[in-house]
Amino acid sequence: MGFLTDTAKRLLPRSLLGRSLMIIVTPLVLLQLVSAAIFYESHWDKISLRLARGVAGDIGTVISLLRQFPDAEDRNWIFRLAADHMELTVALQEKAILPNQPAQPRGVTEQAMDDALREQVTQPFVLDTESLDRFYVASIQLPAGVLEVIVPRKRLFSSTVYVFVLWMIGTSMILFGVATIFMRNQVKPIRRLAVAADNFGKGREVVRVKPEGATEVRQATTAFLAMRERIQRQISQRTDMLSGVSHDLRTPLTRMKLQLAMSGDADGISDLRTDVAEMEHMLEGYLAFARGEGTEQPRLANLTDLLAEVAEQARRNGGQIDLHCEGPFTMPLRPNALKRAIANLIDNALRYAEHVWIRAGRRADAIEILIDDDGPGIPADKRDEVFKPFFRLDSSRNPETGGSGLGLAIARDIVRGHGGDIELGEAPTGGLRARVRLPV
Ligand SMILES: Nc1ncnc2c1ncn2[C@@H]1O[C@H](COP(=O)(O)OP(=O)(O)OP(=O)(O)O)[C@@H](O)[C@H]1O
Ligand SMILES: [Mg+2]
Structure with a gap:
């Protein structure tokens, strides 16, 4: 059966x-x-x-x-x-x-x-x-x-008999042809809708779709357009709010910094200064993200060049980086945002490890970027939590390893905005492996 x-x-x-x-x-x-x-x-x-x-x-x-x-x-x-x-x-x-x-x-x-x-x-x-x-x-x-x-x-x-058979075949062919033409016109709007939804999911520019075809298809297209509108409004609302909050917090923070500077060296004042400096750092990070990459438009870019650029930058800052990219991958991307996402991952790796290996290649219908390091890695039960904003494994305020805990959250946000995702795992080299998947 x-x-x-x-x-x-x-x-x-x-x-x-x-x-x-x-x-x-x-x-x-x-x-x-x-x-x-x-x-x-x-x-x-x-x-x-x-x-x-x-x-x-x-x-x-x-x-x-x-x-x-x-x-x-x-x-x-x-x-x-x-x-x-x-x-x-x-x-x-x-x-x-x-x-x-x-x-x-x-x-x-x-x-x-x-x-x-x-x-x-x-x-x-x-x-x-x-x-x-x-x-x-x-x-x-x-x-x-x-x-x-x-x-x-x-x-x-x-x-x-032959005349009859010929007529039968002939009329069948004509009917088949007419049916093909009609059905193709019916299927076209569905196909267009599928392409539009796919592009939207991958964070690419959506070609114009307008409701057309049969009633159900029209309904689906209208629903898709409304959904897209809602999601876009939500995203921009979130970005606007974050940048607003960050911006407004800067003024009181600056005032606090001034007051601390004038308070001399009493007990506990230096701790307070570190806290304020950290808060400022966080706000800068948020603002930079909300202002810049959050609103960047996608365009055709070469992923290979982009990776080489990010790796080169990290090398200049003293990192040991092996980069191996399988081919030229040209696809619609938000280059600055994606650069930031990859840079965040490399930053993390270099903060905890000596050596970083980056590999990119094509897997089925996606480009996969692996970022391996030879550091301590992240325990399996914490690999989800580190993506939460402000979550850090090392809770000491050690400025050596200290960041704001936003790096991974921002990186995942950007990659998901491209329709892909980031997963953390164990690298064969012993450290952490970050796997970035971008659909083509
Ligand atoms: N390659 C890595 N090896 C070991 N631990 C890591 C690695 N990458 C991230 N982590 C852990 O995950 C936590 C969260 O990382 P994330 O990048 O979000 O924040 P951060 O690096 O602390 O700060 P930021 O990136 O905003 O400066 C880090 O504090 C660290 O404990
Ligand atoms: Mg980081």
């Missing part, structure tokens, strides 16, 4: 156009085949027999006439009569004997002719349906010799 359904699934067309055409055409063809089969089963046999009986009757008439007028002179007018009015060419081989003839393959027409002759002619006869192209030859043993009758094949065929 399973095997059958699998085979059927593999054989059936996958596209909507193919399937709908099959739904229209299959019953049509079946109907025509069945009706044609039933019709011809009876019609073909009957017509063949009728036509054959007509010919056999004519031959019987000629034989009767020959028996009634046995004189040699009479044969002439009998033969002429047969030629003029019955389309039969008749000749008598005097004193001849019917030859033995091997059995010949018989179709419906030949069989009908044979049966009809057997009804009409009592003498032994042989029917040759093969030797001549457009004629049958019936040889009948008469007392005077062998009577040869040449019957044109067209007397035994009805061409209406």
Whole structure:
């Protein structure tokens, strides 16, 4: 059963156009085949027999006439009569004997002719349906010799059958063509909607879609457009709010910094200064993100060059980086945002490890970027939490390893905005492996 359904699934067309055409055409063809089969089963046999009986009757008439007028002179007018009015060419081989003839393959027409002759002619006869192209030859043993009758094949065929079949095939083809044109127009808006939704999911520019086609497709397109509007509004609202909050917090923070600077070196003041400096750092990070990459428009960019650039920058800051990229990957990207995401990951790696390996390659329908290091890694149960904003494993405020805890959150946000994702795992080199997947 399973095997059958699998085979059927593999054989059936996958596209909507193919399937709908099959739904229209299959019953049509079946109907025509069945009706044609039933019709011809009876019609073909009957017509063949009728036509054959007509010919056999004519031959019987000629034989009767020959028996009634046995004189040699009479044969002439009998033969002429047969030629003029019955389309039969008749000749008598005097004193001849019917030859033995091997059995010949018989179709419906030949069989009908044979049966009809057997009804009409009592003498032994042989029917040759093969030797001549457009004629049958019936040889009948008469007392005077062998009577040869040449019957044109067209007397035994009805061409209406072929005309009918041609019409049937012709109209089917026309219907198939018309159905294809109509269905293609129906499928087009669905395909367009799929492309638009796919692009939107990957954070790319959405080509213009407008509601068109059948009601359901229109509905889906309208719903998609409304959803896109809502999501875009939400994103911009979030970015606006974050940048607003960060911006507004800067003023009181600056005031606090001034006051701390004037407070001299009392107990606890230096701790407070570190805190304030950290808060300032966080706000700067947020603001930079909200102002810049959050609103960047996607454009066609070369991922290989982008990775090389980020790696070069990190090397300049003293990192040991191996970069291996499998090929030039050109795709729609927000280059500055993506650079920041990758840089965040490399920053992290360099903060905890000595050596970083970056590899990029194509996997099925995505580009995969692996960033491995030889540091301590992150325990498996913490790999989800580190993506949360402000979450840091090292909770000491050590400025050596200290960051704001936003790096991974921002990186994931950017990569998800491209329709991909970041996963953390264990690198074969012992440290952390960050796997960035970008759909092409
Ligand atoms: N390659 C790594 N190896 C070990 N631990 C890591 C690695 N990358 C991240 N972590 C851990 O995950 C935490 C969160 O990282 P994240 O990049 O979000 O923040 P951060 O690096 O502390 O600060 P920021 O990147 O904002 O300066 C880090 O504090 C660190 O404890
Ligand atoms: Mg970081």
